Amino acid sequence: MSAKVIQDYDVVVVGGGNAGLVAALSAAETPGTKIAVLEAAPKEERGGNSRFAGAIFRVVHNGSSDIFPLVHETMAKDKDRVTIGPYTREMYARDMLKTSKGYCDKEKMEVMFDHSLEVVQWMHSKGVKWQLTLSKFYDETKIHGDGEKINMHAGGCLMAKHEGVGLTDDIWAAVEEKSDSITPFYGHPVVDLLATGDTVHGVRVRLRDTFLDFKGQVILACGGFEASPRLRRQFLGEGWDLVIVRGTRFNTGRMMEKAIAAGAGDTGHFGGCHATPQDIQAPKVGDLRVTDKMSRYSYPYSVMVNLDGHRFMDEGENQFGLTYAKTGGAIGRQPGATAYQIFDQKTLHLLEPRYSTATPIIADTMEELADKIGVAKMEFLNTIRTFNDATQPGEFNPFKLDGLNTGDKLAMPKSNWAIPLDKAPFVAYGVTCGITFTYAGLKTDDEARVLNNEGLVMSNLYAVGEISGGFFAFNYPGGAGLTKGAVFGKIAGKAAAEAAKSDQTVVIRNN
Structure with a gap:
């Protein structure tokens, strides 16, 4: 089958979950940017793994003074039932290092700390509604005494209202409001990169009777390989091909493999999830x-x-x-x-x-x-x-x-x-x-740019969310994954839009 080349875009986002949609919205803040969001799922199944998430965001904060202003008015009653202390960089780092046994990218970890609160505030401005996690983890009618307040664990106190469904509905609504700059394509599974050497030009989409080529800066946000029994058995070991998959059936690792075949570096705990x-x-x-x-x-x-x-x-x-x-x-x-x-x-x-x-x-x-x-x-x-x-x-x-x-x-x-x-x-x-998601994936720098096997930037290619490896290993502090995806999605979206508009691409960077 021959490929039909459609019009060029400035930015092509692969995947319609939390990380990809944040990237698209971030790119749209650069005036005149044209963005395509390619979603393998049909519209009714859009949202990737994020739609199945509990939607907790673990962020650095100073306590209730940072968290309470984010809480949606319909959930304001919860603020009277709890106390929330600060969750500092040091506390976050301790939890990250303990759960990963030290096998985490400390530079990117610091970037996440720098931007974690900022990104949930930014998402709030885009229409994402937040609530406290109190009612998710406890039946309030059974745990409250007269006037008693619960001291909530500060690291896991904030979540999207209505969990993953609410999160993805809110972000998709924000995307649809940007119809002048963002165009979604449902049922468009991406199957390959278009590249010359280390320079990426776009991606190829497989449809029922043809291929379509989308040109532009590429942001891969299409998840890990948790929905592939073959790759689970290959990397995670005996029995993992038979486990329950908690999230979307579309996260098969196809583009991780294609990027690696094109020269992208891989990193992280391939035996962990x-x-x-x-x-x-x-x-x-x-x-x-x-x-x-x-x-x-x-x-x-x-x-x-x-x-x-x-x-x-x-x-x-x-x-x-x-x-x-x-x-x-x-x-x-x-x-x-x-x-x-x-x-x-x-x-x-x-x-x-x-x-x-x-x-x-x-x-x-x-x-x-x-x-x-x-x-x-x-x-x-x-x-x-x-x-x-x-x-x-x-x-x-x-x-x-x-x-x-x-x-x-x-x-x-x-x-x-x-x-x-x-x-x-x-x-x-x-x-x-x-299984929820896998820990290994593509090697990226602290600006979410994909690095090749020699540690050099692959021009015009970014990876955010679960497809980006090296951040978690062995275990995981709840809520850090969505935060990581949003932080680096926002960074990648801005960088890709600016690169497209300036028509300047960094070809080489030591890592």
Whole structure:
């Protein structure tokens, strides 16, 4: 089939999620810029992984004085129910370095810190509506005392109203208001780069009966390879080809592979990914009817066991926002990629509202519960008994690291929120592994420009969001991914528009 070359654009954005749309809106701020947004999905499925996200943005801030002005008027009541302290650069860096075990690009990390608050304020000006995360993670009717305020964890306090659906609806609305400069193309999967050596001229789109070529500065914002069973098995290992895909079915890694084949450098933790506990009955691929409602993140208040009846991780290692992205992988490594979160009546009120989409398994005794969930009975009963015996007296506080732990009594300790499971009836929820996004991808500089294998800039090519690698490894601080995508999307959009207008391209840069 021959390619039909259509009119040139100044900027061609590949992907219609958070990072890509922010890039398009940023490019549109340069007067006269013509931008194409190429979305592989049909219009009804637009939005990429962002549409399935909980839509938390982790930003550097000084506390409520920075956060409260962003909260939409319809959610203003939440401001009276919480206190929010500052989340400093130092705190953010500590969380990034701990979760990645130091395997993160520290220069780009600093760029994100510099612009994180600014970018959510800018998105607010574009029509994105924000709220506090209080109602997402707790049933407010069950946790509030008279006049009691909750001290929210400062790193995960801000989210888009109506989560990923609200986020992408708001950004797409802003894009559609810019119809004089931004043109979306749905059902236009990009399949290749158009390049001469290290100079990129545009991209090729595959349609049902032809190819179309789009010319211009190219911003790749088309996600990682999490929706490709082949690449998951190749890079992540045995069993990963069978896991649940939480997000869009269109993030197949095609353009990561094409860019690498064209000479782009690759970087990051190819064996790592963001993977979380999902309901055992969750859809096999992201379903817009449920978005992220099948997530099961209240495990810090549980004892979690596998089918052999054994605990396999420290459920209370840290706040769930700093552990949930590795917990899915831990579950995936268990027999049958299955685990059960066990609660008693002392902690049921702490379950996220999302648990209402699950079918709980309830029993009056642990013996009965073991039979109902189908785990190895004697091992399970021994696990619960030894755990209960290892717990220590102290004040249980679900809203901070309370230090209630099992000490050195267990081979697998629980570091916080370790209280005995002894108040019947007991409740179990079955969970499995769901992959969200992959950590490795294209090598970029701190201006989001793609670098070749020799560390030099590939002219006219940028990569933002999940396709850009080297930022996360092993684990992940919740909300940092969308922030990273927006920060570098805004940077790339501005740079691409200015480059297109000046017709000047940097050909060589040492990295």
